Amino acid sequence: MVLQRKISVHTEIPEExxxxxxxxxxxxAGAVYRGVWRGKYVAIKQFKKEIPFEDFIKELSIMSLVQHxxxxxxxxxxxxxxxxxxxxxxxxxxxxxxxxxxxxxDYGIIAEIAINAAAGIDYxxxxxxxxxxxxxxxxxxxxxxxxxLEVKVCDFALSxxxxxxxxxxxxxxxxxxxxxxVLVGRKKYNEKADVYSFGIILWELVTRREPYxxxxxxxxxxxxxxxxxxxxxxxxxxxxxxxxxxxxxxKYKQRPSMSSVxxxxxxxxxxxxxxxxxxxTLNVTTLIGSSQKSESSDVxxxxxxxxxxxxxxxxxxxxxxxxxxQITEPISETTSEED
Numbered sequence: 185m186v187l188q189r190k191i192s193v194h195t196e197i198p199e200e201x202x203x204x205x206x207x208x209x210x211x212x213a214g215a216v217y218r219g220v221w222r223g224k225y226v227a228i229k230q231f232k233k234e235i236p237f238e239d240f241i242k243e244l245s246i247m248s249l250v251q252h253x254x255x256x257x258x259x260x261x262x263x264x265x266x267x268x269x270x271x272x273x274x275x276x277x278x279x280x281x282x283x284x285x286x287x288x289x290d291y292g293i294i295a296e297i298a299i300n301a302a303a304g305i306d307y308x309x310x311x312x313x314x315x316x317x318x319x320x321x322x323x324x325x326x327x328x329x330x331x332x333l334e335v336k337v338c339d340f341a342l343s344x345x346x347x348x349x350x351x352x353x354x355x356x357x358x359x360x361x362x363x364x365x366v367l368v369g370r371k372k373y374n375e376k377a378d379v380y381s382f383g384i385i386l387w388e389l390v391t392r393r394e395p396y397x398x399x400x401x402x403x404x405x406x407x408x409x410x411x412x413x414x415x416x417x418x419x420x421x422x423x424x425x426x427x428x429x430x431x432x433x434x435k436y437k438q439r440p441s442m443s444s445v446x447x448x449x450x451x452x453x454x455x456x457x458x459x460x461x462x463x464x465t466l467n468v469t470t471l472i473g474s475s476q477k478s479e480s481s482d483v484x485x486x487x488x489x490x491x492x493x494x495x496x497x498x499x500x501x502x503x504x505x506x507x508x509x510q511i512t513e514p515i516s517e518t519t520s521e522e523d
Contacts, residue, residue: 193261254304274325319381383431
């Protein structure tokens, strides 16, 4: 699938069909509200007035055309006097999960989250010729069920259509997740900037910490562009450490493709013992509250028939110890990219 530069394909949603509930997030582009549309819970992104209508239509069109199990689904938009995008509503973002110490996460779950996120990013790169440009743990959304979880990439506001030979210029994204070639503002960059951001996300999965939390943006830029990175814990499996170092390599030509990352993670996951892969308690109710309570108070519509469980199946066992897999090959690839 190749997206052209001038695209405008979406489902127009009448404003009167939407019931808008509570505010669930804000950003530079606008605000996101919980809502209901045709009997299902949705996320309604309302763009600020100063956002150019052309930019809004670009994102709406891209979101409408790009469909993958690991990308947030767009139902349509409101363009008649408004700049709204209506997406599927997910339960929680990855950052909220990682920073909640009541949630246990083993290496099996880490691998599953990483594989699913990488699959969505890889689809953007190789099937849509898109780079995300603002990948971070807050832009990875999660739904949990009794037997599995879903991970989906969201927020395509900064995505850009590129050809295979084209590279982007200009600094965008969130500093702590931004690749050095983007931070310096002088070098052209491509989809490998997303790979760098994915490396930071892997570090978050392993450490359950915010990257560069104690540093101001200027300090982060200076350290990252000089080749300094966050410390990887000693207890991190060598396979994951190798992957993290490869993804956040200083030179983008040394970083693997997302396709290579997926293959590597699958081998890592396969090498885990059955105990390591056991389902864990992942209760996000404390993070998002009761869906019945939060929506019924603000949205005057009947509860949708489509609902999801908030808990992965529980286990009485203690946190599992990691057993190293047998992956020994380096995560690298040859490329014809120029420095």
